Amino acid sequence: MNPPAPAVEASGLRKSFGTVTAVDGIDLVLEPGRIYGLLGPNGSGKTTFIRMLAGLARPTAGKARVLGVEVPDRSLLGRIGYMPQAEAIYPELSAAENLSFFARLEGRMDRGVIDRTLELVELGDRRNTPAMHLSGGMRRRLSLACTLVHEPAVLLLDEPTVGVDPALRAQFWAHFRRLAAAGATILVASHVMDEADRCDELVFVRSGRILVRGTSAEVRARAGTPDLEAAFLHFAGLDAEGRPLAGTDR
Numbered sequence: 203m204n205p206p207a208p209a210v211e212a213s214g215l216r217k218s219f220g221t222v223t224a225v226d227g228i229d230l231v232l233e234p235g236r237i238y239g240l241l242g243p244n245g246s247g248k249t250t251f252i253r254m255l256a257g258l259a260r261p262t263a264g265k266a267r268v269l270g271v272e273v274p275d276r277s278l279l280g281r282i283g284y285m286p287q288a289e290a291i292y293p294e295l296s297a298a299e300n301l302s303f304f305a306r307l308e309g310r311m312d313r314g315v316i317d318r319t320l321e322l323v324e325l326g327d328r329r330n331t332p333a334m335h336l337s338g339g340m341r342r343r344l345s346l347a348c349t350l351v352h353e354p355a356v357l358l359l360d361e362p363t364v365g366v367d368p369a370l371r372a373q374f375w376a377h378f379r380r381l382a383a384a385g386a387t388i389l390v391a392s393h394v395m396d397e398a399d400r401c402d403e404l405v406f407v408r409s410g411r412i413l414v415r416g417t418s419a420e421v422r423a424r425a426g427t428p429d430l431e432a433a434f435l436h437f438a439g440l441d442a443e444g445r446p447l448a449g450t451d452r
């Protein structure tokens with residue numbers, strides 16, 4: 203049997219903003235049905251990488267394919283769910299109106315899917331509340347719902363659970379796992395190491411380049427550290443108190 207076609211393929215992907223190289227030649231293949239964690243210090247290029255995969259930023263060099271189609275391409279819009287790091291919901295619209303806006307954008311009209319998605323993020327009782335009157339964590343939940351409502355095959359989630367309480371965070375991850383089991387590919391940028399531990403594979407970036415890739419156990423073994431928190435500091439070039447180690451640049 204042939205291996206499944208990759209869901210995401212990046213080769214030599216690069217993005218510069220003036221003199222700043224945010225993504226510096228990333229080669230990466232992601233397989234369907236798996237959850238990948240994208241880790242790295244602030245400013246290491248995670249958001250820029252995700253935005254290129256989502257078709258929102260044009261690569262300076264190199265290319266990327268999502269579901270076999272080179273990005274950016276409008277045909278991918280309905281097949282990618284992108285949750286931006288900064289919220290992209292409409293403050294004046296209610297929770298349900300936001301969802302129905304995003305669902306319609308992707309050609310989904312049925313009310314059932316909107317109700318199900320609102321229940322999933324436990325906002326069923328807030329369906330008519332304007333987004334600007336929701337709490338910060340609730341807005342984050344609504345933003346995730348807008349990402350999921352069209353049932354995309356590839357999910358690009360940029361720190362999806364920031365501000366989400368631990369109970370709901372656990373439910374989100376259970377849902378991510380169900381989506382992956384059903385064949386979705388999930389790339390999730392996170393600074394939360396217990397979330398990283400739930401990923402099938404981790405990709406650690408620094409200064410726009412992939413430093414290490416592997417399972418949590420492999421990454422910890424490479425760093426020679428017992429936990430991922432310490433492995434993160436190791437690969438970020440920091441000591442146990444988060445201070446730069448001598449001779450490393452960030």
Ligand SMILES: Nc1ncnc2c1ncn2[C@@H]1O[C@H](COP(=O)(O)OP(=O)(O)OP(=O)(O)O)[C@@H](O)[C@H]1O
Pocket residue numbers: 219222223224242243244245246247248249250251287
């Ligand atoms: N639109 C932009 N214009 C100029 N520079 C940018 C732009 N977007 C990102 N950068 C720069 O690119 C680099 C990578 O930023 P990016 O947002 O991709 O990092 P990140 O890994 O997502 O960080 P964080 O963990 O803080 O979210 C940073 O130096 C940032 O200042």
Ligand SMILES: [Mg+2]
Pocket residue numbers: 248249250287360
């Ligand atoms: Mg970011």
